[in-house]
Every structure is written in structure tokens, then in C-alpha cells.
Amino acid sequence: MENLKNIAPLADFDWDAFENGSTPAAGSHAEQEEAYNKTLGRVNENDVVDGTIISIGKREVVVNIGYKSDGIIPVNEFRYNPDLKVGDVVEVYVENQEDKRGQLVLSHKKARASKSWERINAALESKEVIKGYIKCRTKGGMIVDIFGIEAFLPGSQIDVKPIRDYDVFVGKTMEFQVVKINQEYKNVVVSHKALIEAELEAQKQEIISKLEKGQVLEGTVKNITSYGVFIDLGGVDGLIHITDLSWGRVNDPHEIVELDQKLNVVILDFDEEKKRIALGLKQLTPHPWDALDAELKVGDKVKGKVVVMADYGAFVEIAPGVEGLIHVSEMSWSQHLRSAQDFLKVGDEVEAVILTLDRQERKMSLGIKQLKDDPWKDIEVKYPVSSRHHAKVRNFTNFGVFVELEEGVDGLIHISDLSWTKKVKHPSEFTQIGADIEVVVLEIDKENRRLSLGHKQLEENPWDVFETVFTEGSEHEGTIIELMDKGAVIQLEYGVEGFATPKHLVKEDGSHAKDGEKLLFKVIEFNKDSKRIILSHSRTFEDAQRSEARAERKATRAAGRARKEEAVPQIQNQAASTSLGDIDALAALKAKMEQGE
Numbered sequence: 320m321e322n323l324k325n326i327a328p329l330a331d332f333d334w335d336a337f338e339n340g341s342t343p344a345a346g347s348h349a350e351q352e353e354a355y356n357k358t359l360g361r362v363n364e365n366d367v368v369d370g371t372i373i374s375i376g377k378r379e380v381v382v383n384i385g386y387k388s389d390g391i392i393p394v395n396e397f398r399y400n401p402d403l404k405v406g407d408v409v410e411v412y413v414e415n416q417e418d419k420r421g422q423l424v425l426s427h428k429k430a431r432a433s434k435s436w437e438r439i440n441a442a443l444e445s446k447e448v449i450k451g452y453i454k455c456r457t458k459g460g461m462i463v464d465i466f467g468i469e470a471f472l473p474g475s476q477i478d479v480k481p482i483r484d485y486d487v488f489v490g491k492t493m494e495f496q497v498v499k500i501n502q503e504y505k506n507v508v509v510s511h512k513a514l515i516e517a518e519l520e521a522q523k524q525e526i527i528s529k530l531e532k533g534q535v536l537e538g539t540v541k542n543i544t545s546y547g548v549f550i551d552l553g554g555v556d557g558l559i560h561i562t563d564l565s566w567g568r569v570n571d572p573h574e575i576v577e578l579d580q581k582l583n584v585v586i587l588d589f590d591e592e593k594k595r596i597a598l599g600l601k602q603l604t605p606h607p608w609d610a611l612d613a614e615l616k617v618g619d620k621v622k623g624k625v626v627v628m629a630d631y632g633a634f635v636e637i638a639p640g641v642e643g644l645i646h647v648s649e650m651s652w653s654q655h656l657r658s659a660q661d662f663l664k665v666g667d668e669v670e671a672v673i674l675t676l677d678r679q680e681r682k683m684s685l686g687i688k689q690l691k692d693d694p695w696k697d698i699e700v701k702y703p704v705s706s707r708h709h710a711k712v713r714n715f716t717n718f719g720v721f722v723e724l725e726e727g728v729d730g731l732i733h734i735s736d737l738s739w740t741k742k743v744k745h746p747s748e749f750t751q752i753g754a755d756i757e758v759v760v761l762e763i764d765k766e767n768r769r770l771s772l773g774h775k776q777l778e779e780n781p782w783d784v785f786e787t788v789f790t791e792g793s794e795h796e797g798t799i800i801e802l803m804d805k806g807a808v809i810q811l812e813y814g815v816e817g818f819a820t821p822k823h824l825v826k827e828d829g830s831h832a833k834d835g836e837k838l839l840f841k842v843i844e845f846n847k848d849s850k851r852i853i854l855s856h857s858r859t860f861e862d863a864q865r866s867e868a869r870a871e872r873k874a875t876r877a878a879g880r881a882r883k884e885e886a887v888p889q890i891q892n893q894a895a896s897t898s899l900g901d902i903d904a905l906a907a908l909k910a911k912m913e914q915g916e
Contacts, residue, residue: 379393384425401492452492470497527589535586607639624669643673709758728770732774806821820853
């Protein structure tokens, strides 16, 4: 009751009107509404104003902007901000002061968008850290909602380490920094990585300053590439090159390590300026050459696997990190130039003989041909002079044919030893590469590994017979098989060939013999040593003509001598009975005899 003493009645209240049931005339309805509206904030459509969150539901957020009714905003417009709570002040855009239901219509998304471009540009300039909501994945990265604008977050800018699963980031709200804006196309690029790089940079500098060569640290496999492995040393990365993973050859680093594996590494080198750290893994174990059997020596046989092939040879690993080279020349006793791939391939298990061993230089050369006997060791026993063998044609030269009797044993058939009768200008006229040919051993040069071979010696020398057939002056039919400026090659019987110069190819009618023409030829020269027969067609008819002319001259001379013999006695008889005065008569007779001759 004591509280009622302080309540004072209104001085101007019309109690009479109240008692009669009428409303006090304090002004018109319009005046009253105007007075009420003055107590509320002034709000215009399309304005952006601040509002206070008064409740948060599953679907809607109720916001008070000091208007006669509260506004409703869909809750998904605030999904970028998971920390939203009652009492927070947010920007809202007035879309409609009153809809059909009398509801104030607001939008937080439009409010953000109306000023977002200015805020994005300001954030780029000031390098401000802003929050964004990762909406979804896209090619090469993620789409982020920043101030209501869709920005691009490249995959490489999500974190300092490679991302394996992008989907785990969808729906998250993270801090970002605007790194690039394309004003023409309104494109925005943001980065989360940039925020942590500055902090990591300081950590890296501190870690690198404490590094020392030879120091052993524990790290985690961060990334595996074809050329090496990146190791996280706790804020700074180092690289183990593929050659420093193992003492043995490594084709793929995945053979040695796996992602997220923890392992000890040794610092080989580092560059403080470039912040590069070279690490080693194999250096934590002894070098295999140091553990190589001390009794191993030249001449010993070893087994291994071919790990690398080259044209000049094959590298064989006889123990992890211990390799030897088999040069192609040590793969076969054959002297032919061949590639190492003709003998071996990567992965082959081989046995070899140690040819050289240098433990200090850690080098070893091997051979596999030494597992077989050298075919030249007893060459004169297997291939004695005059023995006959079958060989394979390997190569040609202008002067002969190279053949192989067996692997590592080659010989040469000189072009002059191919045929007794045929004039061979090039070996390809007589045989072909890869063909089989029978040979006779003519000479052995063991020191230089050379065999002189013959093919024609398989038969007797037909020129011994030809000497009795193609005697000088004998005539034979022959066919011109090749016509040249300097003469013609004539095919005679028994497969023998002869040669005639142009002047000996003139026929009786004065014309010249033609290619392919069959004529009678006379042997004018036979040389057994040089296997040469010189022929002439012209001489076959010229000699006959000369013979006739000689016969005529011989008959004439004989007749003349007979007449002379008859005349001499007559002269003597006349002389006996003639005086010196008859000299004129003798002179006349002499002149007559000379005229007769």
C-alpha cells in the first residue's frame, strides 16, 4: 500500500467522460498513428541497415531492426558463419516493409553483396584476413563464398602440403586472404595457404639456422615424385633425391618409402638463401662396397641381375649397391659389331667372370664370354690349312667376303678366290649376306685372329685344262655378254670368259660386233697365271686373207726363180760365145728378167 502513495493522478484526465463510457478525445486516429510511428525507426525499402539477432531457428533467423515488426531471414544465408548467435549485429537489406502477411522482408545475402565488391578490393589492398564458406569443389580447386561473392580457391592454395582429399573441405568456414582480383571479369582468387606461409617462413628460418651437415633428423614422408621424396622436418621440407634413397638402383621411390612414413634422414647439404635442404637415406647405412667379400678377386665367377642396359654394355648388380659392367665386347667371342641388347635385357639373371676389380674407385668389369673357351685357342687343330668347312656370309667389301665359321671365328675369302673362271667385280655378284658357303682354309694368322679362306679351291684349277684347249691361234665360238668402250667380254665354252679390244671386234663387212652377238673368235693370247684370254674376231678372216696373199706372193716368187734359173745357162752359153761387144744385149736381157719379176 505504501507504493500507492507515490502514484499521482493525471492532472488533465477527463474523469467525466470516462464515467460516461466515452473515449477521451486526445486527437484523431491519424494523429495517434503518426505519434506511434515517431516512436519507431525510419526504414526505407532497398536500404541496408544493421539488425540484431533475436532468435535462431532451424530454418529462419529473426532480426530486429527497430521497426514495428521483426524481419525473417533464411538461415542458409548465414551458413558461412557457423558462430552466429543471438545478440549479434548483422547487415540486412530491406526488400519489403510489409508483405501480404504484414511481414517485414529482409535479406542478409543482398546486404553483403551490395558492399562486397568494395570490401573485397579493400581486403586485397590491406591484406585483411577474411572468413569464407567453402561451397563446393570445382576443376582445379574450390568455390568459396566471400561477402556473398563466389571466389576461387586453387587447390595449391588450400594448404602448404599437397591435398589428397578435397571433399573434406566442402562445407567448412576458413580464413582466407584475397590474392588476386580481375576487375574486368569480377573474378576473385583467395588463398588459405598464404596465411600460414608467413608463420611457416619464420619457423623455417629458425629451423634452417640450426641445421648442420651430417645431422640426423626425424621426418615424415610428405610427397613422392619420380625424382625423389619430400620430407617434412617439422615446418621445413627437404628432398631425398632418388639416388640417395638406396645404395642400389631405384626405379620408383615407392619401392623404398610410402606416404606419411616416419624415418630418419641425414642432412647432406642446405642453402639458407634458397631454403633448400638435401637429405640422404642411404648414407645412414654402410656402403655395400665396404661390405664386399674381401676374398673376391679377378677371375672369380659371380651371379647378378641386369639392372641397366646401354648399347655399349649391361650393368649387373651382384649385391645391392655393387654393380659391374659387362662391355658388349665381353659378351661374345664374335668380332662383329653388335648391340648389348642382342645378348641381354633388364631383369636377366646372369653369371659372369670378374675381369677388373678396383675397390678404391668402386668399379668392376665383368665378362660372360670367358665362361666359354676361346675358339682361337686351338684354331689350328679345329681349322687346319686345306680343311673344308661350311660358313655363313656376314659382310661384303670391295676386295672380298667376310664369313663366320662359328661364333668368334671369322675369315675372309678374297674376291680372286671366289671363282676360277668368272670375273667377279663385287662379291654381291657371287653370293649374298646370310647365305651358306663352303670354304677351304688357305692360311691361319692366330696372333691377329685372321683366317684366309678360299672357295674356288674346292675344285681343281680348270686353267690347267684350258691351257690345252684355248691355245694361241685356235678358233672358238663365243657370245658377247658385255660391251664397253674399251672392249667386250666374250663367253666361251666351259664357262670361261675372254676379252677382245674394239679393233678386234670389226667384222668382215666393216661393221662392229654388237652385244649378245655370237661370232667366231681366235685366241691371240693365253695367260694361265693371270687367267686371261685375249680374243679377236677380225683375225679370223684377216689371217685367211693374209695367208692367201702370202701364198700368191710365194707362188709368184717361185715362178720367177724358175725363169731365172732357165735364163742363167742361156746367158752363160751366150757369154761363152759372145765377145765384149755383146754387153748391150746382156743389159737388155737383165732388164727383161727384172721386168718379169
